[in-house]
Amino acid sequence: MDWLQLLVFPAIRALILIFVLLTGFAYLTWYERKLLARFQVRYGPNRAGKFGLLQPAADAVKAFFKEEIIPNHVDKPVYLLAPALALVPALIIWAVIPIAKGTPAIADVNIGFLWILAVAGIESYGIILAGWSSNNNYSLLGALRSSAQMVSYELPLGLFLVSILMLAGSFSLVDLVEGSRQWWEWIWLWLAFPFFFICILAETNRSPFDLPETENELVAGFQTEYGGMKFALFFIAEYVNMISTSAIMATLFFGGWKGPFAEQYIWLGPVYLLIKVLILLFLFIWVRASIGRPRYDQLMKFCWQFMLPLGLVYVSISAVLAVFLK
Amino acid sequence: MPLDVAPVIRSYETQRTLNPPGIPALAPMPTGETDDTRRLCERFGRDIVAAGLHYGNQVVFVEPAQLKALATFLRDDAELNYETLIDVTSVDRSQLPLNGGARFQTVYQFRSYSRNRHLTVVADCKTEPGGNGELPHIDSLTGVYRGAEWPEREVYDLMGIRFDGHPDLRRILMPKSWPNHPLQKQAPLGGEEVPFTFTWDDPEFETLGSQILPAESAAPDLPPGMSRQNMVINMGPHHPSTHGVLRLVVEMDGERIVSIDPDLGFLHSGFEKTGENKRYKDFVYYTDRMDYLSAMSNNLGYCLTIEHMLGLEIPERAQVIRVIMAEMQRIASHLFWLATHVLDVSGTGMSLLMYATRERERILDLFEMACGARLTVSYIRIGGVWQDLPDAFITELKDFLRVMPEKINEYEALITEAPLWQERLTGIGHISADDALAMGLTGPMLRGSGIDWDLRRDRPYCGYESYEFEVPTSDSGDCYGRFNIRMEEMRQSVRILEQAVGNLPSGLYKSNNRKVALPPRAELDVSMEALIHHFKLMTEGFHVSPGFFYNGIENSKGELGFYVYSDGSAKPYRLHVHGPSFNNLYAIDHISRGEMLSDVVTNIGSIDIVLGEVDR
Numbered sequence A: 001m002d003w004l005q006l007l008v009f010p011a012i013r014a015l016i017l018i019f020v021l022l023t024g025f026a027y028l029t030w031y032e033r034k035l036l037a038r039f040q041v042r043y044g045p046n047r048a049g050k051f052g053l054l055q056p057a058a059d060a061v062k063a064f065f066k067e068e069i070i071p072n073h074v075d076k077p078v079y080l081l082a083p084a085l086a087l088v089p090a091l092i093i094w095a096v097i098p099i100a101k102g103t104p105a106i107a108d109v110n111i112g113f114l115w116i117l118a119v120a121g122i123e124s125y126g127i128i129l130a131g132w133s134s135n136n137n138y139s140l141l142g143a144l145r146s147s148a149q150m151v152s153y154e155l156p157l158g159l160f161l162v163s164i165l166m167l168a169g170s171f172s173l174v175d176l177v178e179g180s181r182q183w184w185e186w187i188w189l190w191l192a193f194p195f196f197f198i199c200i201l202a203e204t205n206r207s208p209f210d211l212p213e214t215e216n217e218l219v220a221g222f223q224t225e226y227g228g229m230k231f232a233l234f235f236i237a238e239y240v241n242m243i244s245t246s247a248i249m250a251t252l253f254f255g256g257w258k259g260p261f262a263e264q265y266i267w268l269g270p271v272y273l274l275i276k277v278l279i280l281l282f283l284f285i286w287v288r289a290s291i292g293r294p295r296y297d298q299l300m301k302f303c304w305q306f307m308l309p310l311g312l313v314y315v316s317i318s319a320v321l322a323v324f325l326k
Numbered sequence B: 001m002p003l004d005v006a007p008v009i010r011s012y013e014t015q016r017t018l019n020p021p022g023i024p025a026l027a028p029m030p031t032g033e034t035d036d037t038r039r040l041c042e043r044f045g046r047d048i049v050a051a052g053l054h055y056g057n058q059v060v061f062v063e064p065a066q067l068k069a070l071a072t073f074l075r076d077d078a079e080l081n082y083e084t085l086i087d088v089t090s091v092d093r094s095q096l097p098l099n100g101g102a103r104f105q106t107v108y109q110f111r112s113y114s115r116n117r118h119l120t121v122v123a124d125c126k127t128e129p130g131g132n133g134e135l136p137h138i139d140s141l142t143g144v145y146r147g148a149e150w151p152e153r154e155v156y157d158l159m160g161i162r163f164d165g166h167p168d169l170r171r172i173l174m175p176k177s178w179p180n181h182p183l184q185k186q187a188p189l190g191g192e193e194v195p196f197t198f199t200w201d202d203p204e205f206e207t208l209g210s211q212i213l214p215a216e217s218a219a220p221d222l223p224p225g226m227s228r229q230n231m232v233i234n235m236g237p238h239h240p241s242t243h244g245v246l247r248l249v250v251e252m253d254g255e256r257i258v259s260i261d262p263d264l265g266f267l268h269s270g271f272e273k274t275g276e277n278k279r280y281k282d283f284v285y286y287t288d289r290m291d292y293l294s295a296m297s298n299n300l301g302y303c304l305t306i307e308h309m310l311g312l313e314i315p316e317r318a319q320v321i322r323v324i325m326a327e328m329q330r331i332a333s334h335l336f337w338l339a340t341h342v343l344d345v346s347g348t349g350m351s352l353l354m355y356a357t358r359e360r361e362r363i364l365d366l367f368e369m370a371c372g373a374r375l376t377v378s379y380i381r382i383g384g385v386w387q388d389l390p391d392a393f394i395t396e397l398k399d400f401l402r403v404m405p406e407k408i409n410e411y412e413a414l415i416t417e418a419p420l421w422q423e424r425l426t427g428i429g430h431i432s433a434d435d436a437l438a439m440g441l442t443g444p445m446l447r448g449s450g451i452d453w454d455l456r457r458d459r460p461y462c463g464y465e466s467y468e469f470e471v472p473t474s475d476s477g478d479c480y481g482r483f484n485i486r487m488e489e490m491r492q493s494v495r496i497l498e499q500a501v502g503n504l505p506s507g508l509y510k511s512n513n514r515k516v517a518l519p520p521r522a523e524l525d526v527s528m529e530a531l532i533h534h535f536k537l538m539t540e541g542f543h544v545s546p547g548f549f550y551n552g553i554e555n556s557k558g559e560l561g562f563y564v565y566s567d568g569s570a571k572p573y574r575l576h577v578h579g580p581s582f583n584n585l586y587a588i589d590h591i592s593r594g595e596m597l598s599d600v601v602t603n604i605g606s607i608d609i610v611l612g613e614v615d616r
Helices: A002-039 A055-065 A076-096 A112-133 A137-168 A173-178 A183-203 A228-253 A268-290 A296-325 B035-047 B064-076 B146-159 B271-276 B280-288 B295-310 B316-346 B352-371 B391-415 B419-425 B433-438 B479-502 B521-526 B528-539 B580-585 B587-592 B597-607 B611-615
Strands: A098-100 B048-054 B057-062 B084-092 B104-112 B117-124 B126-129 B134-139 B162-164 B231-235 B247-253 B256-263 B547-555 B558-566 B572-578
Touching (some): A076 A228, A137 A296, A228 A268, B035 B057, B048 B547, B057 B064, B064 B134, B084 B547, B084 B572, B104 B547, B104 B558, B146 B162, B146 B580, B256 B587, B256 B597, B280 B572, B295 B547, B316 B597, B419 B479, B419 B597, B587 B597
Antiparallel strands (some): B104 B117, B126 B134, B247 B256, B547 B558
16 A cells, blocks of 8 residues: 555656646647737737647647757767756646645645755756757857856745745645735735746746847757757746746745635635636736846846845845744 | 859840940049038149039049048048048949040048038049959058948959958958959859859868768858957857848857957849949839838939939929838838847847837838839839829828827837836947947937938938928937937938828829830820830930939938949949948947947847848
8 A cells, every 4th residue: 555655646646747737838838829929919829720729739749740950069968868857847846836725736745845946946957958068159158147047046036935934834835825824924925926926037037037048149049959859848848837836926925726615625726726827827928028138147137136135135024024923 | 262263254244235426435524613622622732633513512533642641631621521431432444435544443422410511532543463454452541431441341342442451351242252353344244153052072061961060160260350269159140130141250258249240241132233234214123122121212312313413303292202202111111120129139029029010011001002012112213203192092191190109109118218128228339429420320320329410401302301300319329329219210200201291292293304204104005205205215214424423311221322423325334332231230340349249139230230231
């Protein structure tokens, strides 16, 4: 029984989760393209299937049947490893996110917060290694930018996480969602949300902080030398990351799976989570359609001169609040 | 390594039109005098060969030995004060009755913005025997006017004139191994073996089949002055934001730019050589293809030059239609600039790209109404316009003008005050007024550095003097200043359009002069004379009396100039196009040094180039 509990059930859950996430990724691309098209007075994909709903399938087929090109000058093992390294953290970060009452996606561990921080730390490796192993100036510049950017933005991100942790009083995300919060706690949390969201944008390399790939200067940044399925893996990693971080934000700031009747009907939990994630994804896309990109040095300056001090202030005040009001 | 290829000369290429006796003829000497020519004659005495007015332009012929001294005097003399050198070109006169005169002449266009004067300086080239024939050479003016660097390289490339003292005399438009200098008259119009195709013996193909060359062979030769100590990256010709097929070799120290070497000519199509082999009226269609984003302005610039040489009166209605078209084209061009600039700076997701192209689409629809074409319009012809405006045009245009100011406000609301946008543009690509003048920049690049100059207002053509509009300038000299200028120019163009639409006179839409402009189609059915005129114009064209003339108009990117040298026949003997993008692009190295890689992209967008015109 033990090995069943420890291995088989989690494995089945993980498979289901991966399946859901990859489908979710596919339809996220459709969602983004449709939304961007609406923002830009266009139609978006509308040829493949009704409302272009088969577009993701067509894209997948295309990616699979592309010729596999491995340039001569790359560091082959690292070059092949990098896309996988980019994708894996985006998937495993889901393990600790609660999807319904008392039900985490994989495991209710008592170090949920640390897990998020740790996995977020690994994420940049895929990009750095891709840029380094490609042996291409554009890739290298993209990789350097991304390493600096991700490392920098992890600091304020971590500070905000620590503040939430202090107020919640538990490392477990399941406890965080199910525990009750006072009204001032919610307001205090939501004050931090815009800044947290900015950090997440930088962390996921999404526009306007998509400097590692800046197609206008660096051609395609770290993924310049990648094609076919290997490129698709980076693409999947970016979009799954968007979904994951949206789920994390929903969990931390908006009560995760909670909603009317979610306590009575367990199946409502994932539905509410999905709705919240979709709204947050809309935010990602909205920002992409309307905000220009900063320059690399400006981005770093913003992090170190604004976000980090702000994070420190937020942590200090949160600590005071946690001690005196809870 | 030059290839030894014997050019195949086809018979029709060298055939010229049947000319009346006495043609081809040399351009006559200038007559009369002005204050400036008098002052130059006093200063240089016998070194001035001739001076005076020619087709209304001040012209000075100078001895080649004194050219540099003359240019320095023009720039530094307080009374003359010619701050800028607009254009350098040259004429190969080998097919004219020279009577011992020099074969090659270089032609310089000087401009004084403060005094609103234009001066053409012509100098014979010294020749020395060598190579396969003679090697013409002349002093370089790069030491006096910095902006002469690229035009002189162009002259060297296309005409083979060497400039003594030029810092970097390389080919600029043609491939390095091109066998001849194409604008020399003996160079055939086509027929050369094109050295683009390499043989399999070339070392560059040793690694073919291994997908991508090993890294060490990726950059075969660095431009002079660049060092491998720094990172050298190759932007373009296949790069998302070099606006076509521009190639920039960028030397970087980290992400800071050390120097940039633009590599041009990927889109070179030899418009000037083609022009010399077309009848005057047939070149209008080629002008569309140069700056394909402002075809109307190109048509207009060319037609105005020829009409001035013909002394042709243009009917009032045609003038106003031309203004309408030119201003609509300016808005369309600026809209496309805005769209691509935002795209370059802010990324593909930015919606403004589509908003700006949406409005541009309406303008193109209007063009389609007027002439059936959207991009390569050829609507403005010598003598007027091709056909009258359709009835619905004015209503549609009025509707567009009602909407457009709101739309401009909409764009501005989206980015002008946005902090990210301001931070990306403010202080980037800075050009001081002195540099702008020395480099011969024109258009918004010049006005962005605080020089209040607009050909429409200061040297009016097409009746621009009767319209009320303002010329926006900015003292900041950076990308943000230029951005604001172009946004304001769109508003001013709307203003001009409103005035033009408001008092569009009735009358002829093209000149009644049947020797130049085609008779209307209906007339052909009833008038034998009209048929003869039609036949003569379609087969022979019209003759322009010998002479040369430079005329510039203000298009959306700057001063678009046409220099035409006529030998009296029905084809231009020499046709030179001064494209604003070409001169403005010269600034890219200067303004990008010390800035970051992202700023190069901002600068390219801010210069607003169209490669069709840069490469011509």
